[in-house]
Amino acid sequence: MTEPTRTLVKNLSALEAGPVVVSGWVDTVRDQKKVQFVVLRDESGAVQLVNPRTDETEAISEAISGLAQGSFITVTGELKHDERVKLGGIEVKLTSLEVVTAAIPETPIAPDSGVDKRMDWRFLDLRRPEQNLVFRVQTTLEHAWRTYWVEHDFIEIHTPKLMASASESRAELFEVDYFEGKAYLAQSPQFFKQMAQPAGFGKVFEVGPAFRADPSFTSRHATEFTSVDAEISWIDSHEDVMQLHEELMVAGLRAVKEKHGDEIKALFDVDIEVPSQPFPRIPLAEAKRIVAENGYVVPREDADMDPEGERRIAAYVKETYGHDFVFLTDYDSSIRPFYHMRHEGDGSLTNSYDLIYNGVEISTGAQREHRVEVLVEQAKEKGLDPEELEFYLDFFRYGVPPHGGFGMGLSRVLMLMLHQTNLREVVYLFRGPTRLTP
Amino acid sequence: MTEPTRTLVKNLSALEAGPVVVSGWVDTVRDQKKVQFVVLRDESGAVQLVNPRTDETEAISEAISGLAQGSFITVTGELKHDERVKLGGIEVKLTSLEVVTAAIPETPIAPDSGVDKRMDWRFLDLRRPEQNLVFRVQTTLEHAWRTYWVEHDFIEIHTPKLMASASESRAELFEVDYFEGKAYLAQSPQFFKQMAQPAGFGKVFEVGPAFRADPSFTSRHATEFTSVDAEISWIDSHEDVMQLHEELMVAGLRAVKEKHGDEIKALFDVDIEVPSQPFPRIPLAEAKRIVAENGYVVPREDADMDPEGERRIAAYVKETYGHDFVFLTDYDSSIRPFYHMRHEGDGSLTNSYDLIYNGVEISTGAQREHRVEVLVEQAKEKGLDPEELEFYLDFFRYGVPPHGGFGMGLSRVLMLMLHQTNLREVVYLFRGPTRLTP
Numbered sequence: 001m002t003e004p005t006r007t008l009v010k011n012l013s014a015l016e017a018g019p020v021v022v023s024g025w026v027d028t029v030r031d032q033k034k035v036q037f038v039v040l041r042d043e044s045g046a047v048q049l050v051n052p053r054t055d056e057t058e059a060i061s062e063a064i065s066g067l068a069q070g071s072f073i074t075v076t077g078e079l080k081h082d083e084r085v086k087l088g089g090i091e092v093k094l095t096s097l098e099v100v101t102a103a104i105p106e107t108p109i110a111p112d113s114g115v116d117k118r119m120d121w122r123f124l125d126l127r128r129p130e131q132n133l134v135f136r137v138q139t140t141l142e143h144a145w146r147t148y149w150v151e152h153d154f155i156e157i158h159t160p161k162l163m164a165s166a167s168e169s170r171a172e173l174f175e176v177d178y179f180e181g182k183a184y185l186a187q188s189p190q191f192f193k194q195m196a197q198p199a200g201f202g203k204v205f206e207v208g209p210a211f212r213a214d215p216s217f218t219s220r221h222a223t224e225f226t227s228v229d230a231e232i233s234w235i236d237s238h239e240d241v242m243q244l245h246e247e248l249m250v251a252g253l254r255a256v257k258e259k260h261g262d263e264i265k266a267l268f269d270v271d272i273e274v275p276s277q278p279f280p281r282i283p284l285a286e287a288k289r290i291v292a293e294n295g296y297v298v299p300r301e302d303a304d305m306d307p308e309g310e311r312r313i314a315a316y317v318k319e320t321y322g323h324d325f326v327f328l329t330d331y332d333s334s335i336r337p338f339y340h341m342r343h344e345g346d347g348s349l350t351n352s353y354d355l356i357y358n359g360v361e362i363s364t365g366a367q368r369e370h371r372v373e374v375l376v377e378q379a380k381e382k383g384l385d386p387e388e389l390e391f392y393l394d395f396f397r398y399g400v401p402p403h404g405g406f407g408m409g410l411s412r413v414l415m416l417m418l419h420q421t422n423l424r425e426v427v428y429l430f431r432g433p434t435r436l437t438p
Numbered sequence: 439m440t441e442p443t444r445t446l447v448k449n450l451s452a453l454e455a456g457p458v459v460v461s462g463w464v465d466t467v468r469d470q471k472k473v474q475f476v477v478l479r480d481e482s483g484a485v486q487l488v489n490p491r492t493d494e495t496e497a498i499s500e501a502i503s504g505l506a507q508g509s510f511i512t513v514t515g516e517l518k519h520d521e522r523v524k525l526g527g528i529e530v531k532l533t534s535l536e537v538v539t540a541a542i543p544e545t546p547i548a549p550d551s552g553v554d555k556r557m558d559w560r561f562l563d564l565r566r567p568e569q570n571l572v573f574r575v576q577t578t579l580e581h582a583w584r585t586y587w588v589e590h591d592f593i594e595i596h597t598p599k600l601m602a603s604a605s606e607s608r609a610e611l612f613e614v615d616y617f618e619g620k621a622y623l624a625q626s627p628q629f630f631k632q633m634a635q636p637a638g639f640g641k642v643f644e645v646g647p648a649f650r651a652d653p654s655f656t657s658r659h660a661t662e663f664t665s666v667d668a669e670i671s672w673i674d675s676h677e678d679v680m681q682l683h684e685e686l687m688v689a690g691l692r693a694v695k696e697k698h699g700d701e702i703k704a705l706f707d708v709d710i711e712v713p714s715q716p717f718p719r720i721p722l723a724e725a726k727r728i729v730a731e732n733g734y735v736v737p738r739e740d741a742d743m744d745p746e747g748e749r750r751i752a753a754y755v756k757e758t759y760g761h762d763f764v765f766l767t768d769y770d771s772s773i774r775p776f777y778h779m780r781h782e783g784d785g786s787l788t789n790s791y792d793l794i795y796n797g798v799e800i801s802t803g804a805q806r807e808h809r810v811e812v813l814v815e816q817a818k819e820k821g822l823d824p825e826e827l828e829f830y831l832d833f834f835r836y837g838v839p840p841h842g843g844f845g846m847g848l849s850r851v852l853m854l855m856l857h858q859t860n861l862r863e864v865v866y867l868f869r870g871p872t873r874l875t876p
Contacts, residue, residue: 006672023671023672023839024638025638025837025839026837041638042638042640043591043593043638043639043640043641043671044591044640068837070836070837071837072837072838072839100839100840101808101809101834101837101838101839102837103835103836103837104835104836107836108836121832122633122637123633123634123636123637123832123833123836124636124637124836126634126637126638126639127636127637127638132638132639135593135594135595135639136593138593138594139588139592139593139594140588142594143584143585143588143594146581146584147581147585150577150578150581153481153482154577155481155573155574155576155577156573156576156577156580156581157573157866158647158664158848158866159866159867160647160662160866160867160869161599161647161649161662162649162661162662162869162874163874164874164875174614174615174616174621175614175615176612176613176614176615176623177612177613177614178612178874179651179653179871179872183612183874185614191876192866192867192876195560195561195867195876196561196564198561198562199560199561199562199564199565200462200463200479200480200481200564200565200570201481201564201570201573202480202481202482203481208646208647209596209598209599209646209647211599211600213617215617223600224598224599224600226596233481234444234461370539371539391875391876392876394559394561394876395561395876396539397541397542398508398541398542398545398546398561398562399463399464399506399508399509399510399539399540399541400510400539401461401463401510401538401539402538410596428595428596428597428598428630429597429598429630429633431598431600433617434617436600436601436602436616436621437602437829438629438633438829438830438832438833
C-alpha cells in the first residue's frame with residue numbers, strides 16, 4: 001500500500017471530489033452537538049474540516065473535542081465541493097485525524113496583544129495570514145531584484161561582517177571579543193562593496209545583515225537589519241545610480257503586484273502601485289523651501305530634513321506628480337559621510353540622494369569620491385584619522401573607476417509598501433536595545 | 439554632441455568596424471619603438487589597444503609610455519577585426535586615451551605571491567580573470583538555488599545574527615558587547631530556521647553569514663562563512679531532505695555548466711559535471727567498513743569520519759558509481775547535536791547525513807526532533823541546560839510539524855567545484871583568527 005500524499009490547501013479546490021490528505025495546524029474548532037467543524041490552516045491557506053457526530057465517527061469526535069488550537073494534525077477525508085461553504089467553497093469530511101504535535105491549550109497571545117508581547121511569541125504571531133503574506137512578499141521582492149541584477153551582469157558578493165575598524169560612525173559600533181583582540185560588526189558593507197570597484201567587478205550587489213548600536217526605540221530602527229546594497233562602476237554622477245535604483249523598485253513592485261496584489265488588497269487593504277519612471281527628483285534645499293512654503297520649517301540646526309519634513313515633501317509630490325517615490329538630491333556635505341563625492345566647483349554639496357517612499361526614507365545613495373587625495377582631505381575634515389582608514393584608502397591607490405551605489409533597508413521597503421507603521425511587524429525576528437530573544 | 443557610450447569588451451567582437459569607447463584597467467603595456475600595445479581589461483574581458491607612433495599620435499604615445507599597470511583608463515578608437523590578433527581577433531586603434539585614476543606603479547603582489555600576501559591585497563588579486571570567474575560562478579550558483587526555491591514555494595527568511603545564547607557549541611562562540619549586557623554571534627541559523635516550522639511557513643531558505651570562534655588555521659575553515667540553509671515541514675525522514683538537497687545541487691551545477699562551463703574549462707581545466715540522481719547513499723558505519731577494507735582504519739576515538747576517510751570513501755564512490763557526490767547517512771547520536779532526531783527503536787543512530795562532494799564534506803542535514811519531551815532529554819544528555827534553551831523549546835510546545843533541513847558552506851561548494859585546495863581562494867574577503875583586514 002502506498003501512502004497517500006499530502007495536498008496543500010491551496011491546491012484542493014482544483015481537485016475533483018474524492019479522498020485527500022491534508023496537514024496543518026488547528027485554527028479554530030466549532031464543537032457542536034450534531035456536527036463538528038475544524039478550520040485547518042497550512043502554509044498555503046485554510047480549509048474547513050467537517051465531522052458529523054455518529055456512532056461510527058466517535059473516535060474522531062473525541063479527538064476533535066480534545067483538540068487544542070495550534071496543534072499540528074494530519075487528516076484524511078472526502079473532499080466535497082459545496083458553494084455554501086464560505087471558506088473557498090470546499091470542505092473535507094473526515095475519515096481519520098492524527099494529532100502529530102499537540103499544542104499547550106493556553107495560547108499566550110491574542111490578535112489584539114501589543115507588539116512587544118507578540119514579539120515574545122513571534123513564532124505564533126507569524127501564523128497569522130497577514131504575517132505569512134509579509135514574508136512571501138519579501139521573497140518575491142528580493143527575487144525580482146536579484147533577477148534584475150543577474151540579468152544585468154551584476155556579481156553577488158558576501159562581504160565580511162567582522163571588521164577591524166568602523167565603517168560609518170564610531171558611536172554606533174558593536175564590539176566583539178576576537179581571540180586576543182577586538183573586532184567590530186559592520187554597520188554597512190560600504191567599504192567592501194566599494195572594494196569590488198578597484199577589483200574590476202564592475203557591478204555588484206549584496207543582501208545581508210548590518211548592525212548599528214543605536215540605543216533608540218523608534219518604530220523604524222533596529223540594531224540589526226537586512227541591508228540591500230548595490231555598487232556600480234563608470235558612472236558619471238549619482239543620476240546613474242538613481243536610474244538603476246528606480247528600475248529595481250519598478251521590477252520589485254511589478255513582481256509583487258503580479259503575484260500578491262489581490263491578497264495584499266484583501267489582507268492589508270492596500271493597492272500596490274507600480275511607479276512610473278522617472279521618479280521625481282528634488283534637490284534637498286528646494287524640498288525644504290517647498291515644505292517651508294507649505295507651513296513647516298524643519299526644526300533642525302543642521303541642513304538635514306527630519307521625518308516630518310519627509311512626510312510633507314512626499315505628500316506634496318503625491319499631490320503634484322501622483323508619485324509615491326521621490327529622490328531628494330544634492331545633500332549638504334556637512335551631513336554626508338566623507339566618502340560621498342562633492343559637486344565639482346561647489347564643495348558644499350554632494351552627488352548624493354535619499355529615496356523617500358510613502359513619506360519615509362528607505363535608502364541613501366551617492367557617487368563615491370575615488371580620488372584618494374580628495375578622499376583623505378574629506379576624511380580629515382570629518383575628524384577621522386586617515387591612518388585608521390589605510391586599508392580602505394589603499395583601494396584607491398592602485399587604480400579605481402568612478403563609481404557609486406546605494407544601501408537600502410529591506411524591512412523599511414516592506415513596511416511602507418504594506419502601509420505598516422512599525423518595523424517590528426515586517427521583520428522575522430526584531431533586534432533592539434532590549435530585544436535579543438527569541 | 440551626445441557623449442559616446444562605453445562598450446563592454448565582451449560585446450566588441452559583435453560590432454562592425456568603427457569608433458568605440460572602452461573603459462577598464464591596464465593589464466600590460468608593450469612600449470615598442472614603432473608601435474605601442476596596451477592590453478585593457480574590464481569586468482567582461484580583455485582587448486588589445488594599438489597605437490602606431492607617428493607625429494600625430496605623440497600625445498597618446500607619451501601617455502602610454504607613462505602608464506602604470508592597473509591604472510583605470512577610458513579610450514576612444516577605431517575597432518578593427520583582424521584574425522591575426524590572438525586576443526579575440528580584434529583590436530582598437532587609439533584616437534584618445536584618458537587616465538581616469540593612475541595606479542601607484544609598484545604592484546605589491548605578483549601572480550606567484552603566496553596566498554597570505556595576496557589576501558593582504560585582495561582587491562588586486564581579484565582582478566585576475568580566474569578570481570573574477572569564481573564570483574560570477576557564485577552568482578549563477580546562488581541564483582539557480584534561489585530560483586529553485588522560489589519556484590517551489592519556499593519563503594526567504596533573514597534570521598538574526600545577534601543571539602542571547604549559543605546555538606551550537608559554547609566553545610566556538612563570539613561574544614558581543616550589547617549595550618549593558620552581552621550578545622553572541624549566531625554560529626548557524628539553526629534555531630531560527632526551525633522557528634519557521636511552528637510558524638507555519640512550510641519551507642524556508644536563507645543564505646547568510648555564520649560565525650565560529652574556531653582558532654584553527656586549516657585550508658577549509660573560516661571564522662565567518664556564508665551558510666546556505668533550508669528547512670522543510672512534514673517530512674517522513676532525512677530522506678526527504680536529501681531529495682531536496684540533490685535536486686538543488688543538480689539545478690546549481692546545471693546552471694553553472696551552461697553559463698560558465700567553457701570558461702571554467704579554460705581557466706581552471708575543470709569539466710563541470712551535472713550529477714545524476716539519486717546520489718549514492720551509504721550509512722556511515724558501512725562507509726567506515728568499506729574504507730577499512732581498503733586499508734584505512736579511521737584513527738578517531740569517536741564514531742566520526744575524518745577528512746582522509748571522507749576522501750577515501752569519495753574515491754570509492756567515484757570508482758564504483760562514477761559519482762562526485764555521496765550522502766553518508768545515519769551518524770551516531772554521540773557525534774550529532776541534540777536536535778537531530780534519532781532512529782525509532784535505536785537511539786544510538788540519528789536521521790542525519792553529511793554530503794560529501796569531491797572528497798570533502800560540504801553540508802550536514804537531518805530530521806529534527808520535534809517532540810519537546812524527547813528534545814529536553816537529548817539536550818540534558820549532551821550536557822546542555824534546558825533552562826538556557828527555553829526560548830527554543832517553546833517553539834515545540836505550541837504545535838510543530840515534523841521537519842528537517844540542512845546547512846551548507848557556500849565557499850566549500852565553490853572550492854570543490856573548481857578543484858581549489860584553499861577556501862581563501864574562493865572567498866571575497868577571508869576572515870580567520872589573525873585575519874580581519876582588508
